[in-house]
Amino acid sequence: MHDYFTGHDTSAITVAGKDGPSTDIDHFGTIVAIDDLVTEGPDRSTKKIGRAQDSRSETKKEKAMSNLLSFVSNSFIPLVAVSLLYWAYTFPNGQPKQTNLVCYMHDYYTGHDTSAMTVAGKNGPSTSIVDFGTLAAIDDAVTEGPDRSSKEIGRAQGMYINSQLDGRALHMMFSVIFTDGKYKGSTLEFQGFDPFIAEEREFSIVSGTGGFRFVKGYVIMTTESMDIPRKLSHGNTKNLQKVKEVLKTSGVPSIATSPHDSLQNGNWVKLICGASFEDVVDVRNLSLVYTLAGVDCIDCAADASVVSAVNEGIEAAREILHFRRPWVMISVNDDEDLHFRKAEFDPRDCPLDCSRPCENVCPADAILLDGTPGALKRGVITERCYGCGRCFPVCPYDKIRAITYVRDTVATAELLRRDDVDAVEIHTNGRQTVLFDKLWNGLGDSVTTLRLVAVSLPNNGDSTISSMNTMYSIMEANLRCLNLWQLDGRPMSGDIGRGATRESIAFAVQLTGAEDKPRGFLQLAGGTNAQTVDGLRKVGLFKTTNMTENSKGRSLPLTSPNLSHALIGGVAYGGYARKIVGRVLSSVQSDHGHAHVEDHPEHLLNAVVQALALVGGVKCYSKAMSNLLNFASNSFIPLLALPLLYWAYAFHKRQPKQTNLVFYVHDYLSGQDASAITVAGKEGPSTSILQFGTLLAVDDPVTVGPDPSSKQIGRAQGMYINSQLDGKGLHLVFSVIFTDGEYKGSTLEIQGADIFAMKEREFSVVSGTGYFRFVKGYGIMTTEFMDIPNLRAILKLNVTVKHY
Numbered sequence: 001m002h003d004y005f006t007g008h009d010t011s012a013i014t015v016a017g018k019d020g021p022s023t024d025i026d027h028f029g030t031i032v033a034i035d036d037l038v039t040e041g042p043d044r045s046t047k048k049i050g051r052a053q054d055s056r057s058e059t060k061k062e063k064a065m066s067n068l069l070s071f072v073s074n075s076f077i078p079l080v081a082v083s084l085l086y087w088a089y090t091f092p093n094g095q096p097k098q099t100n101l102v103c104y105m106h107d108y109y110t111g112h113d114t115s116a117m118t119v120a121g122k123n124g125p126s127t128s129i130v131d132f133g134t135l136a137a138i139d140d141a142v143t144e145g146p147d148r149s150s151k152e153i154g155r156a157q158g159m160y161i162n163s164q165l166d167g168r169a170l171h172m173m174f175s176v177i178f179t180d181g182k183y184k185g186s187t188l189e190f191q192g193f194d195p196f197i198a199e200e201r202e203f204s205i206v207s208g209t210g211g212f213r214f215v216k217g218y219v220i221m222t223t224e225s226m227d228i229p230r231k232l233s234h235g236n237t238k239n240l241q242k243v244k245e246v247l248k249t250s251g252v253p254s255i256a257t258s259p260h261d262s263l264q265n266g267n268w269v270k271l272i273c274g275a276s277f278e279d280v281v282d283v284r285n286l287s288l289v290y291t292l293a294g295v296d297c298i299d300c301a302a303d304a305s306v307v308s309a310v311n312e313g314i315e316a317a318r319e320i321l322h323f324r325r326p327w328v329m330i331s332v333n334d335d336e337d338l339h340f341r342k343a344e345f346d347p348r349d350c351p352l353d354c355s356r357p358c359e360n361v362c363p364a365d366a367i368l369l370d371g372t373p374g375a376l377k378r379g380v381i382t383e384r385c386y387g388c389g390r391c392f393p394v395c396p397y398d399k400i401r402a403i404t405y406v407r408d409t410v411a412t413a414e415l416l417r418r419d420d421v422d423a424v425e426i427h428t429n430g431r432q433t434v435l436f437d438k439l440w441n442g443l444g445d446s447v448t449t450l451r452l453v454a455v456s457l458p459n460n461g462d463s464t465i466s467s468m469n470t471m472y473s474i475m476e477a478n479l480r481c482l483n484l485w486q487l488d489g490r491p492m493s494g495d496i497g498r499g500a501t502r503e504s505i506a507f508a509v510q511l512t513g514a515e516d517k518p519r520g521f522l523q524l525a526g527g528t529n530a531q532t533v534d535g536l537r538k539v540g541l542f543k544t545t546n547m548t549e550n551s552k553g554r555s556l557p558l559t560s561p562n563l564s565h566a567l568i569g570g571v572a573y574g575g576y577a578r579k580i581v582g583r584v585l586s587s588v589q590s591d592h593g594h595a596h597v598e599d600h601p602e603h604l605l606n607a608v609v610q611a612l613a614l615v616g617g618v619k620c621y622s623k624a625m626s627n628l629l630n631f632a633s634n635s636f637i638p639l640l641a642l643p644l645l646y647w648a649y650a651f652h653k654r655q656p657k658q659t660n661l662v663f664y665v666h667d668y669l670s671g672q673d674a675s676a677i678t679v680a681g682k683e684g685p686s687t688s689i690l691q692f693g694t695l696l697a698v699d700d701p702v703t704v705g706p707d708p709s710s711k712q713i714g715r716a717q718g719m720y721i722n723s724q725l726d727g728k729g730l731h732l733v734f735s736v737i738f739t740d741g742e743y744k745g746s747t748l749e750i751q752g753a754d755i756f757a758m759k760e761r762e763f764s765v766v767s768g769t770g771y772f773r774f775v776k777g778y779g780i781m782t783t784e785f786m787d788i789p790n791l792r793a794i795l796k797l798n799v800t801v802k803h804y
Contacts, residue, residue: 001039012032016031016119017030021680021683035052105176106141107156117136118135121134132163133697135679138159140155159173171717171734172192172193175187176190186211188207189206190206192735202218247612262570263521264569266570268571269571269618270296270297270329270570271286271326272574273286273299274574275331275332275386276301278305280305281589284316287313288314288598289317289581292321293611296570297328301330302332329422331424332424333407334406334427335406340404343367344379344403350369358394362388363578364386365384367391387402388575409442416447423452426455430457430463431467447478451481452484455484455520464510465517468517469516485520485522486525487525489502489506491527500529501524504528509541512567524570528573530613533571542568570618580613664702665716666793666794666795667794668791669791669792676699678694681694681695698716699715702716702736711741715739716737717734718734718735728757729755736750748801754781759782760782762779763778765779777800779798
């Protein structure tokens, strides 16, 4: 590689530094763009085989470092100590080895031990690091403990750029160079998205040297100490650490599979909030608790406010601990159904001396009678009643009646078109299919974008299979996603007693033995409780013995389970799930009114423990827990590392799956919706992107379609540099951060050359987080639209990755 800064064949230029583009390359923080010739031999005249195009920074700190950054306020970031917790998968001598390491990185912009400096930005090197586009070079100390005086074991050298339009996130690229200790002489390469205001975030280890050759892994970063401008303060941080510790100890975030994989593995769990339960406060809190417990789906009433409450609860859970989101399902009916009714009575008709058995028997606390002179008041709290019917037979005066209803088809179709609804469940009696046909056709194309269609039906004996086949034939032409049959054994009875689950298990035995049943997963409901899993084991239908044994590498979405899927896809819990957590939620409301449960961590902790016990019976958290805790009891492994240790236990059994994604990146350097800015170049921040050496920061919208108004599912944040001498090629380094859709909360790290004049070019996916941990892959980029004079482009990315 021939790297020339002078002469007629110059191939490298400085584009940024403490003194701007004229800074010498041997000064800390100087950024260089290169387009170097690559030859077979050392002589310049030997055969040319390529070009080396990129940017690089000088990151070794000079002695004069303490005199730099006088423009930075003395109160800005006097101490940032970052705890790095990473997972490494190495291959020394061809054998995989897992390594866990905890270390601390000290990132200082001020003081006698300054280790970082801004080198470029929209206003030059003096731009604040909390402004979009600012580029910083770092040479940070890495220590064994959070105290700066603890033993130094290395340096973190590299750079990061502020890559978010509002200034609240960085894109990081740096090496941890171990200079002492067990890993002395080795390095790890870190890359990824850092929303530094968040208490906890994840990014990738993309490669390494020495003892970490062939490494792949991920990092959990937490901020031990930070002093930042007041405008970026996070607000009141709630004391949720105990909740996080319980979840991490259980391994829920680390071992959670996608909902589709859970169905195939036989460990799918659905929370049933209730098809008629419309108390949005309880629905929100239930959704939060069971999302943290790792459910795959949350089923709720087909009401816009209820759907919003479910999604609010899910997002609140993901702010506490970030991992994959469950699917949101709405329930509808084609005819009168027990799940779609409300109790009703006039309390003025009730005798004053009534013992009020209805109030005592209601599992939802939906009946409240206030005694006043001459009459009773209030009665049924409509939004809390879900139609269980237990109040009907106990009323000594026969005053209570049932009000039944059928969900409106048009309103249901509108809900299904919402971005935050993933699935629908149709309740039918299974005895006649005319009304089912009418409902299905009435939903029209609203079902074509769903991930799952479920049909809930009772056991109708010998006619059940025939009805299922007829309903499947009605759906088949317009069914473009997974389908599921919910076996409703004894409706709304799971909280009554241990034996309530027998009918659902008997129904499962009947259906699994039928050879002529239609396609679709089978899932139990109706009477399910803490005894259901044991009951399935006794009849040989519970196949989940390991979270990963049945996982198969497949591209999503699929329209039917493959041949290796479990006989029973999973279990749905309704009344029992609400009962065990409802006791805690009721105490929150009695003590604090209509409160968010996360505002009271002591109550949240109790609720999560109850939910984990139920969900864990299907997910087999208990097995993971016992292995982890036995291991941890004989070592000094920090609690935060336990989920990663589970990966050490399970990773070798997992097979990679292949996923294909297509999305669009809108890269605009002009206009009201500009999402990219130049921050450095040979003439400073005003240099054209079409000139060699120009550096840009990007925070581009990512959408599902090429139209800018199509659904936004993420952001592409990072930077690119013009890395070709003639100005016709870029080097890209950015994160795709999914903020909506199937992969919400996950990231992909993209890197590579972009010869943008070409219609089609290929790049690399070097790592990822969340759903895409341990990812490897590639992408094909095509230009859908380009306006060179106004510097606006729409790019199509067709990405293929393999991950675990």
